Amino acid sequence: MVITAPLTSKIKSYQGNPILKPSRNNGLKIESELMVFHVRSISKDRLIEKIGEISTDELKTALATLKDITTL
Numbered sequence: 194m195v196i197t198a199p200l201t202s203k204i205k206s207y208q209g210n211p212i213l214k215p216s217r218n219n220g221l222k223i224e225s226e227l228m229v230f231h232v233r234s235i236s237k238d239r240l241i242e243k244i245g246e247i248s249t250d251e252l253k254t255a256l257a258t259l260k261d262i263t264t265l
Contacts, residue, residue, distance in 0.1 A: 195240065198232045198255065200225040209258030211251040220245030227251070229258040 204212060204226045211229075215221040227247070247255075 194234045195237055196232060196234050199228050201228055202226075209254065209261065211247070211254045213247060213251060216245075218245055219247055227255055229255050230262065232259065 200213070200221075202223050202225050204224065206212065206226070207228075207230070209229055211227045213219055213221055213225045213227060215223060221244075
């Protein structure tokens, strides 16, 4: 199992959701929002190929948002 958060290109700019700009490192083609509030676990078998990865700052923002919603 892995913990994931989906991406969307329909950006709403919800507080705590990092907005990811396309880069060589993340492999995105268009600007996307990381939907931290929709985190879920999925089987590793569903992962076909790695497309890219987010920056340390983007990960810190996502983890801070998760911390905020789990302490409510």
